[in-house]
């Protein structure tokens with residue numbers, strides 16, 4: 001079984017457990033459910049364009065950072081100009097949890113992307129209830145109809161949608177209601193990173209689509225290359241997280257761009 005199938009199999013078990021413990025009604029009664037969300041479409045153009053990620057581990061890299069404090073890192077990301085913060089909420093494979101979002105929600109004023117494997121309507125209510133603003137839809141694990149339906153539900157809940165694609169084939173999941181398209185530079189099957197592949201794919205998107213280059217951006221040069229090719233946003237995790245102080249690494253990175 002490939003890694004994505006493994007993750008999805010586990011995710012299905014997790015979701016049915018969550019459903020048995022927390023009802024939809026409970027989710028709707030949560031403190032954050034009625035809050036007005038922040039728009040990543042707005043902050044992407046107003047700020048640096050970088051969506052900085054908090055990620056403890058991953059299937060491709062193993063442990064990345066086990067000691068940093070999510071609140072400290074999130075505050076520094078915000079202070080230094082991040083357009084948004086991506087928080088992995090998958091625990092088994094990425095070491096994340098809902099508390100990471102709950103802890104920072106009231107402390108920062110930029111959008112939070114709930115980064116997880118979204119395959120069931122329930123998870124969108126969950127995302128809203130913990131204070132997320134944006135959800136990730138991964139085309140590799142969804143049908144075009146699911147993407148359409150999940151996008152509608154997200155919008156009803158006031159969440160924006162980032163659709164992640166990696167192949168030309170997955171473009172069939174795109175629809176005009178999608179808020180942002182992320183092109184993953186990393187192949188989720190073999191973890192290879194190829195920036196040019198993403199540039200080629202970006203050129204197939206309808207003009208005016210907000211595009212985000214995701215993963216494997218490891219230097220100012222990588223960033224500048226992708227920016228010069230017209231990407232509007234940049235999702236970066238490991239480059240910051242593999243340091244003892246991810247916030248400081250982000251601050252340094254931003255200061256290099258300003259020069």
Ligand SMILES: O=P(O)(O)OC[C@@H](O)[C@@H](O)c1c[nH]c2ccccc12
Pocket residue numbers: 053055115116138164184214215216217235236237238239
């Ligand atoms: O740590 P990196 O290489 O900078 O990548 C960040 C982000 O793009 C990556 O975590 C990611 C992109 N798409 C995903 C889907 C699921 C889990 C994780 C991801």
